[in-house]
Amino acid sequence: MASFKTIRRLLIAAVLAVPVALLPTAQAHAGVFISVGFAPPVLPVYAQPLCPGDGYIWTPGYWAYNEDGGYYWVPGVWVQPPTVGYLWTPAYWGWENGAYLFHGGYWGPHVGFYGGINYGFGxxxxxxEGGYWNHGAFFYNRSVANLGGVRVTNVYVRNVTIVNHSNVAFNGGHGGIEARPSAQEAQFAHEQHVEATHEQAEHQNFAAQNRSQFASVNHGRPGVSAAASPAAFHANPTGASHFGGNQNNAGVHNNTALAHPTPEARTQPEATQHTQAQARTQPAANTQSHAAPHANNQAHGEKR
Incomplete structure (x- = not known):
């Protein structure tokens, strides 16, 4: 273990010695956190809470790390983007030069490379594939977004494409997802990006203070796997209640997902659960409001 810490210090020093301008755009904004010697646990399977309303975008849960307790789960949540027209590129772990490196998530006009990890829900x-922006309005794909009885203006149904069916939470290395950025994703990496919002940063910090979120305590089954919002997680950090919705995968333990703490959200009808496999086989004839876009990882819209 002492050798791991020594290697960690050397790697951190090497990263800090690299000018920020030379780092890939996403890393320059979100930073790189290093874990040496062991990979993150597999992704837990959980139900998605109801969307709080128009303009919220789903940000999937992920494993973060600190030296005191190791890997801990940051619950997936619905959040509002910092700018109209921006989409979220999730964080991911990648095996590089003998270490697992953490690539932080970020906001931008397109969804970039996130290691080929299947986080579910689009x-x-x-x-x-959970939705797209069009002239300042966000259109939701009901086949993957848990809308239930929530009033959202723009809804469509489109079968989703799953690139991999694995719960593996890291890219590269032994047992990792073998995926590399496409030419288009490499181009997206050079676009203007915005780091995680203050609300998202506080959400991760709160998860780091909850021992039930640590893999060393929960053995890969977090106390809270998803919440309708960061506020919902803060209101119920022990995960005492369950809430129905689509699942991010099938066949593994379904962890706790928390509803939004407001009375309005609690009175919304619970959505019927569907696995993504079921959503993928849903016939296109069920499309309700709008035709699906040809490329819904592209954002359109103006800044606020």
């Missing part, structure tokens, strides 16, 4: 390994 993040099937490449791009995002």
């Amino acid at each position: 993040y099937g390994g490449v791009g995002f």
Whole structure:
């Protein structure tokens, strides 16, 4: 273990010695956190809470790390983007030069490379199929988004594409997802990006203070796997209640997902659960409001 810490210090020093301008755009914004010697646990399977309303975008849960307790789960949540027209590129772990490196998530006009990881709910390994922006309005794909009885203006149904069916949470290395950025994703990496919002950063910090979120305690089954919002997680950090919705995968333990703490959200009808496999086989004839876009990982819209 002492050798791991020594290697960690050397790697951190090497990363800090690299000018920020030379780092890939996503890393320059979100930073790189290093874990040496062991991979993150597999992704837990959980139900998605109801969307709080128009303009919210789903950001999937992920394993973060600190030296005191190791890997801990940051619950997936619905959040509002910092700018109209921006989409979320999830964080991911990648095996590089003998270490697992953490690539932080970020906001931008397109969804970039996130290691080919299947986070579910439209993040099937490449791009995002949970919705798209059009003239300042967000259109939701009901086949993957848990809308239930929530009033949202723009809804469509489109079968999703799953690039990989694995729960593996890291890219490269032994047992990792073998995916590399496409030419288009490499181009997206050079676009203007915005780091995680203050609300998202506080959400991760709160998860790091909850021992039930640590893999060393929960053995890969977090106390809270998803919440309708960061506020919902703060209101119920022990995961005492369950809430129905689509699942990010099938066949593994279904962890706790928390509803939004407001009375309005609690009175919304619970959505029927569907696995993504069921959503993928849903006939296109069920499309309700709008035709699906040809490339819904592309954002359109103006800044606020």
